[in-house]
Each structure stands twice: as C-alpha cells, then as structure tokens.
Amino acid sequence: NAGVTQTPKFQVLKTGQSMTLQCAQDMNHNSMYWYRQDPGMGLRLIYYSASEGTTDKGEVPNGYNVSRLNKREFSLRLESAAPSQTSVYFCASSASTDTQYFGPGTRLTVL
Amino acid sequence: EDQVTQSPEALRLQEGESSSLNCSYTVSGLRGLFWYRQDPGKGPEFLFTLYSAGEEKEKERLKATLTKKESFLHITAPKPEDSATYLCAVQGLGSNYKLTFGKGTLLTVNP
Numbered sequence: 001n002a003g004v005t006q007t008p009k010f011q012v013l014k015t016g017q018s019m020t021l022q023c024a025q026d027m028n029h030n031s032m033y034w035y036r037q038d039p040g041m042g043l044r045l046i047y048y049s050a051s052e053g054t055t056d057k058g059e060v061p062n063g064y065n066v067s068r069l070n071k072r073e074f075s076l077r078l079e080s081a082a083p084s085q086t087s088v089y090f091c092a093s094s095a096s097t098d099t100q101y102f103g104p105g106t107r108l109t110v111l
Numbered sequence: 112e113d114q115v116t117q118s119p120e121a122l123r124l125q126e127g128e129s130s131s132l133n134c135s136y137t138v139s140g141l142r143g144l145f146w147y148r149q150d151p152g153k154g155p156e157f158l159f160t161l162y163s164a165g166e167e168k169e170k171e172r173l174k175a176t177l178t179k180k181e182s183f184l185h186i187t188a189p190k191p192e193d194s195a196t197y198l199c200a201v202q203g204l205g206s207n208y209k210l211t212f213g214k215g216t217l218l219t220v221n222p
Contacts, residue, residue, distance in 0.1 A: 004154075042115070042212035042213055042214050042215070043198070043210075044212075045209055045210070050207070050208055058209065059209070090154050090155070097142065098143065098160070099143075099145065100145075100157075100210060102154035102155045102156070102157075103154050104153060105152075105153070105154050
C-alpha cells in the first residue's frame with residue numbers, strides 16, 4: 001500500500017496564477033483532509049471531507065477550494081495564488097474520526 | 112477553543128540520555144490525543160493515540176502517557192535516529208474531524 005500520495009512535490013507559482021494540488025489514498029478511508037504547515041505554527045486545517053460527496057471548511061479556508069472527486073481522491077485548488085499561501089501542504093486521511101495518516105507534502109512557493 | 116502547548120521547543124540529548132517531552136492541552140471533552148513524528152521534508156508519521164487519563168502506549172524506545180491536562184512522550188536511551196520533530200494533537204468531543212496541533216518539539220540526539 002502506498003498510503004497517502006500527493007502531487008506535485010514542489011511547485012513555484014507567480015502571484016495570481018492558479019493550480020490544483022492532488023491527493024489520493026489507497027486505505028479505503030472515508031475521510032480526507034488538507035492542512036498547511038508554516039514555520040512557528042502548528043498544522044492548520046484548511047478543508048476536510050468527512051465522506052465522499054461532502055466537504056467542510058476548516059480553520060483557514062479563505063483562498064482555497066476543494067473537490068472530493070471520489071472516495072480515493074481529494075484535490076485542493078488555489079484560484080489566484082498569493083504570497084501568503086507559500087507553505088507546505090499536507091493531505092491526510094482517516095477511517096472515520098480517528099487517527100489521521102499524512103502524505104509526504106507539497107512545498108509551494110508563491111512569488 | 113482547543114489549545115495545545117508543547118515544551119520544550121527544542122531538546123538536545125546525548126545518545127542514551129533519557130528524557131521526556133510535554134504536551135499540555137485544554138479541550139472541552141477529549142476524544143483523543145495523538146503523537147506524530149516528523150522528519151525534515153517529510154509528512155507527519157503516526158506514533159500513538161491515547162483516549163483516556165491513565166492510558167499508556169509503548170513503541171520501541173518511546174512511551175506515551177496521558178493525564179487530564181497533559182501528555183508526556185518518554186524517550187528511553189535515545190539513538191541518533193530518534194532525532195525528529197515530535198507533534199502532539201488533540202481532538203475534542205465537539206470536533207468530529209478537526210485536530211488541533213501543537214507547534215512541536217525538535218529533538219536532536221547526538222552520538
């Protein structure tokens with residue numbers, strides 16, 4: 001099992017460009033999450049999907065949109081990137097409300 | 112609002128020198144407390160979940176304990192490969208899916 005996979009691993013954008021971060025899990029988990037991690041701050045939840053067909057805002061949703069494509073895949077879209085969105089983005093999944101398993105991350109720089 | 116404070120921010124040990132990391136939390140009803148290990152440039156790796164005060168879990172040189180206000184991660188006779196950032200997170204009863212993370216403790220074990 002690959003667990004949680006994320007693409008791309010690295011990305012550099014210019015202000016105003018858009019992009020989609022991809023996440024997939026092969027653990028048959030119902031719930032999926034997107035976090036961002038910034039220096040000096042803990043991981044913060046952007047959006048989550050409790051089950052296929054549902055999505056909800058987390059702590060820092062502004063500037064982002066998500067799509068739960070199917071049970072395996074959960075994407076995060078930046079419509080108009082801003083320097084404040086420079087961060088490391090992690091996708092995670094869980095069977096229900098229990099332990100979350102994380103992917104390797106996407107390192108995004110917005111110039 | 113759930114809160115997590117980890118201390119110390121950084122800890123440097125000699126190989127074989129046992130110590131403990133602290134995670135203090137406030138939450139209105141604890142659903143679970145989670146410990147993760149994060150290596151540089153990688154995603155958080157799950158270590159333990161604790162659910163109730165008095166519970167303990169062990170894995171190799173690590174033992175996690177839980178009280179009503181804090182959790183400790185005890186590291187016995189650490190090795191250089193235990194060097195990493197250790198993250199603590201809580202999930203409250205009112206937060207079905209949201210984890211609140213601390214900022215982490217950076218552990219360095221010197222040979």
